[in-house]
Amino acid sequence: MDLKDIFVPSDRSVRPARFVGEYFFAHDGWPGVLRLQVSAGRNLRGEYRDHRLDQTFTVTGQIDLEVRHRITLVIHDFNWLPEQRFTGYLFTHGDGRTIAGTTTWETEPFGFVAFGDGELPPAVPGQVTNQVTPTDFTGSYTMLHDGHVAEINLEHAEGRLLTGVYRHPDLDDELAVEGEIDADFGHGCAFRFTGDARLSDVRLHGYLFTRPKNAISGEIVSGGTTTGFVMLRRS
Structure with a gap:
């Protein structure tokens, strides 16, 4: 692929x-x-x-x-x-x-x-509150985007910055990910792929579910197309 x-x-x-x-x-x-x-x-x-x-x-x-x-x-x-x-x-x-x-x-x-078939994972224990901090984004997720199933792991770098890796079963190499938490809405975050010029125009923008902290959902813009995604927390 x-x-x-x-x-x-x-x-x-x-x-x-x-x-x-x-x-x-x-x-x-x-x-x-x-x-x-x-x-x-x-x-x-x-x-x-x-x-x-x-x-x-x-x-x-x-x-x-x-x-x-x-x-x-x-x-x-x-x-x-x-x-x-x-x-x-x-x-x-x-x-x-x-x-x-x-x-x-x-x-x-x-x-x-x-x-149509499935539901959210359980809420993160002890996190059922509207308050969101940068570390609430961190963890391991199953990422579903436009029918593809991948894995993404996020870590808090500093301030509003996140780093991570994306793994797709049909790709030989993992992809580096960088994220920045929205300055106005602390549950929002924009992500981009780094290290591969072919993905330079791909941007993800999503929102962490504020109370259960168990998913992030939003949109992916790639060139002139837009698709949806959801990231389901595994740990």
């Missing part, structure tokens, strides 16, 4: 029916169940059952006409807002259904993920 191919989506194969079904859904770690069906064309309708609030909410969705794996989901009258919008990317490789991306509550950004 060519190195760049790992970050290239196969979105021309995505049809609206690929989004249909039931998902385990988590925004910033808060869990629930999302159900989607096609209403007309590239529009979807459904419902979201929030475990925390023990309530069901109406959901509408619109699939992007140009970026066929991108969807905007709206949960109506939810989370003390008239609506909360979620921009996510359906994984285009593999047979499973996973959507990962970002949302905003009032003015603060967060990550989310929706699994």
